[in-house]
Amino acid sequence: MTGERITRDDVEHVARLARLALTDDEVALFSEQLSVILEHAARVSALPTEGVPPSTHPLPLRNVLRPDQVGPTLDRGEVLAQAPEAEDDRIRVPRIFGEEQ
Amino acid sequence: MSVEPVIGLEVHAELATATKLFCGCPNEFGAEANTNVCPVCLGLPGSLPVLNEKVVEYALRVGEAMHFTVPEESIFARKNYFYPDMPKDFQISQYEDPICVDGYLDVDGARIGVERAHIEEDTGKTTHVGGGGRIHDARHSLIDYNRAGVPLLEIVSRPDIRSAEQARGYAEQLRAVLTAIGVSDVKMEEGSMRIDANVSVRPEGSSELGTKVEVKNMNSLRSLTRAIDFEIQRQSDAWERGERIVQETRHWDEDDGRTHGMRSKEEAFDYRYFPEPDLVPVSPDAGMRDAVREAMPELPAARHRRLVEDWGITDHDAQVLVGNPALADYAERAVAALEGGSARDVVNWSTGDVLAHLNETGLSAEVLPLAPDGLAELVGLVADGTLSRNLAQDVLAEALTDGKRPERIVADRSLAQVSDEGELVTVLDALITENPDEVSRYREGDDKTRKKLRGFFMGQAMKATKGQGNPQLLNRLLDERLEARGEG
Amino acid sequence: MSAGGVEALASEVRSGARSGREVVEESLGAIEDRNPDLAAFLRVMADEARAAADRVDAMVRAGDDPGPLAGVPVALKDNFCTRGVPTTCGSKILDGWRPPYSATVVRRLVDAGAVIVGKTNLDEFAMGSSTENSAFGATHNPHDPARVPGGSSGGSAAAVGADLVPLSFGSDTGGSIRQPASFCGVVGVKPTYGLVSRYGLVAFASSLDQIGPFGRSVRDAAVGLEVVAGHDPADSTSIHGDAPAVTPRLDEGVEGLRVGLVRELTGVDGLQPEVAQATSSAATALEAAGAIVDEVSVPSAAEALSAYYLLAPAEASSNLARFDGVRYGLRVDGDDVESMMAATRAAGFGAEVKRRIMLGTYALSAGYYDAYYGTAQRVRTLVIRDFDDVYRDHDVLLSPTSPTTAFALGERVDDPLAMYLSDVCTVPSNLSGHPAMNVPFGTDAAGLPIGVQVLAPALGEPVMFRVARAIELAALEGVSS
Ligand SMILES: [Mg+2]
């Protein structure tokens, strides 16, 4: 993975996944910068990590659970007041293409 | 060469907890839009999830009931994709390390493997406005986040199912299990149980898997069967024509009875799963597992066996009861309260008039106005001859609706069967005297005539007793009078 | 504000010797004077602060105890949710957002009698090392306005450094408290991961983020930490049980403590000679105070930065997905929901945030996960193991906090990698979840503050603060100059 160049296509693909509308200049800049940063980041593969388990977390906690008890809810007015657009007590968005999961 | 269908089902069951998966908001169906929300289930910046212990308990119950292995450790993961009804734009789910793996369900003698069951959160509910409510034609959409964060258990079968009928059997059996162990309401109509089917076909005898198509949007068991049947036919036809089957997601359309391919998206899904850093692993210890085992209710298969053995009822009746656990509970309580009559009588009424009433009203047996010992009372009234079956049916109809006790109804409507011999003799003697022609025609007639006239006398007698004459007794007394030639 | 520090100030207010109102006016006055030049605060909560101070005074008059921070003016980094008060994270994307809830830390501070005077500037979503990535303009270093205050908690560091407040709080994901503390010449603490609740802190990288205090002295920082530390059931990663007490043993000295000077971090590329010199002077001072000092190796520490720049952006790319124009903040219209989201995020996020979202999305995407994210997580294990090894026979470790003193505004904005390299000494403790803190120790030739970093094992705050206190004493005695 070292020395891998991040192409404009890669950048455009990732930008689509990340829902970022990039300008052409940004695409060019990011393909340059991401290449440099990833080259540095690729140093992780220099370490002897074979057989080493991954750590997702600095803490060895297990089974942190809460009781199934009802707690306070937010005021709907306060929630809807924060939304860019609301209608009929719901949050309004432009039409949706693409499927639900 | 003929083809064989290969089917696997993915079932999302909403867990019937008091609160959501990661927050204290009520988990209830039908609340006013956007009222059951808090910073956590709205995914507000800075909010953090905390796992509901009941969800773990319920998942472990499913683990017990469906013979799953529960690994030492299960881990939550983020499934990343953008969708406006998903407040964080990722779903907290389980990916590589689900809570239950490698179980099975026996369905009518066949063992269907179940690959995994994992915990995940539900999304909000989107309403598409304009364009007849269809997603692609809508002008805009409205979102209610009440359902966002409701706990789901996704149960994924192996591709062991071979027909639409068997898929239905699996779904019914799964529903019976989830209901019996009290973890879900499993109502497809309310969306608390959602089923997707993976369907493929392959040459008979082959062990390879064909290209699978995911069928979605079935909201009843009937549409599940229809959708799978349609899809099998569509794929078989394609296969016979030598056409390639495309891997895709297809939506079932209830109205035209077909599946339709979704608009294909440019980009392939790339969910970028990674371990959820805001939650810690779940490692069910011996204490948690023992507690679940001890609290396990009886499973449908065991209950079926017990009812057949203890009550001497048919397999079919047992199946009807087990398929409706609330009704089975109702019948069991009625049997326990019996003072006359048998368990079979209770079952006959339960699977007959009571079930018909439940279906008609949409009620569950738990909330019937008539308590189970009321049904026991009715069975006793029939057994001791107070009510004929016909009368009992009327009485039950009233009792089921307003909860009035059968004995009370009998008393209020003076419905008790007339079994007093003296009273019936008076009625019959009067009839004989008033209808001399019919009496002689009976005595001289052939079998056909006699049968007809006998009916006439019984009808008149019932009329005279307002339908309350004990039929067996009336029959005997009428016989004695009509056959008593010497007295003529 | 009070020469005696936070405890003396609070006790004056509790005893009624000074009113909270008088204290808060002094702080608001200082902010009014200096904030226009420093831009440390994004929002001054003057009315709310006066009302809070009046409540504290009313309690005192009623004979009630307002708590250990009675009347103490406190500044908060603007990525802490404050109910009803705009919380921007230094980003345009949260335009107009008023959180309907407050962070646990905010509630604990208010319950302890603190008076929140405002929200401080930061690199957008805490991504940066200079506070130049704020959508609302850069903060200036109180010691030299042409230089950065460090970042990302630059506003909170500058507010204490300029004496606008005696206590402030920030968040530290890769050094974002310690590095600006070092640049601004104040004490800054990143506690053990899980010691302080993250509930209500707008997440950057969840497994690395930790809230901590800035103070002008080691003791002030300790007092601040004790108020906010402790279990919170709203944060699943919060440590159970009581938080370790720090202040009672603060002045016990370092006699017999074993201190390791981390070779990999004292020999990093681009280390300013004066910083290297200060670190070794601090070690000498500790030795003189009775500690046993030697050089130790944490072999993976050098690669920690590489792992960090895969892990943190990956988590960030997911944490920042929710800023999509649907439920709050900015929305830029689009024909359909997907283009609305993409346009909103393009307009709402600045360059550095976009860069990290891109980097993180790439590192997690199909085909790269194992090579990047997976390997980085294994390196994380190695870092934890290496630290565990050295802590077997060392109580604390020592290193520079930042390879250099404060750099000039604009100097590194166009070179992301150079900017990232300024976190090289601080990042390892975030990966391991261990506590670490900055203690000011002298100045360079330009008169800019130098910082020394004290590192300790998990929940090793009591000993870490004792060592920091010893270094602070040495600095006061002029050992650092
Ligand atoms: Mg799912």
Ligand SMILES: [Zn+2]
């Ligand atoms: Zn909620």
